Amino acid sequence: MTSTPLRIGIAGISGRMGQGLVRSTAEAGCVVAGGTCRTPPMDAAARARLTNNGAIVLCDGLGELAKISDVVIDFTHVTTVQSHAELLADAGVPWVLGTTGLTEADQTAVDAAALRIPIVQAANFSTGVTVLLRLAREMGAVLPAERFDAEIVEMHHRQKVDAPSGTALAIGEAVAEGRGTRLADVRAPVREGLCGPRKTGEIGFAALRGGQIVGEHELLFTSGTEQITIGHRAFDRRVFADGAVQAAQWLAGRKPGHYDMEDVLGMK
Structure with missing residues (x-):
């Protein structure tokens, strides 16, 4: 029986990191389910460049992305952390979080979400x-x-x-x-x-x-x-994207909890 490829959603797909995640996801044999971006491209040519000729769904928000994803990878802005924590916890979707610069309130929101969903959080995924x-x-x-x-x-x-x-x-x-x-x-x-x-x-x-x-x-x-x-x-930004995709693959099916890259790499 052929297993279904893991569907990875990418928050911030239009950024430099987001595009690296698109490549790393494909190379890992997973599927980019969709992505969010701050300013969606309006013309067909820009959309094609962003989404590999339109094969990836551009979502209006993280809630929509969660509905079509098995795991969401998030390297967006610190101002989104609290809302993303609530949305993904409500949706029951695992979260790979690479956003940095969190306040104490932001981290509290992440910790609360980890009681309901599995989360891998790291400042660096290499x-x-x-x-x-x-x-x-x-x-x-x-x-x-x-x-x-x-x-x-x-x-x-x-x-x-x-x-x-x-x-x-x-x-x-x-x-x-x-x-x-x-x-x-x-x-x-x-x-x-x-x-x-x-x-x-x-x-x-x-x-x-x-x-x-x-x-x-x-x-x-x-x-x-x-x-x-x-x-x-x-030497190459792809080391961060590759590590985040590895974390997403490891996270799928895990129990709710707060994990890091030492967990992913079996160092604990």
Whole structure:
């Protein structure tokens, strides 16, 4: 008996990430059920370019997309998180969430939805970054804050609008977790001018922008006598799309709950 291909809905299908997800979904043997976009293309030529010659349904909203999808992948804007959480929970459709920059209220809405549907949430869906986050947590636990200053440096393309990146913040959260604290309590403020000496236990960030760099992240632990660094470079944006589609395939049929890429990769 031939199994039915997984139907993946893509929120934000017209964006750069959305188009990468279209390609990755097809290459994984799944079906793009449809997608949403902020400004639907009005002319036939634009629609054909966006939806592979019209084979994909452009939906007016996430509720409509949920009706035709087995899983929805969402890399849209943070302002949509709370409404999307409610819509997908009501529809009973699993959710792969890659949107970053969530507020406490946004995260509360995601956590509430996870009681009703399975959700994979990650700041970065690449295998390499998932491993880096695990190492950051373990290194944070082993390298005491009293001796080792933790700094995170990231660089992205010039069009990126947020800083630090969601991945950089996730690295900082992993270090803080390893040290038994919260990033919000130890995050260093932006350094500019006469900002004073570095405080013990702080986790600092530096965000660089330029060219078309996909994403580079480096974590440095520095003491008075030595330095340890780990890092990750993405050469192609498709690594994020491929990981999100892998997460969607893993998520289908799971029980309600809040999962991450370590679950998807069998690291737990």
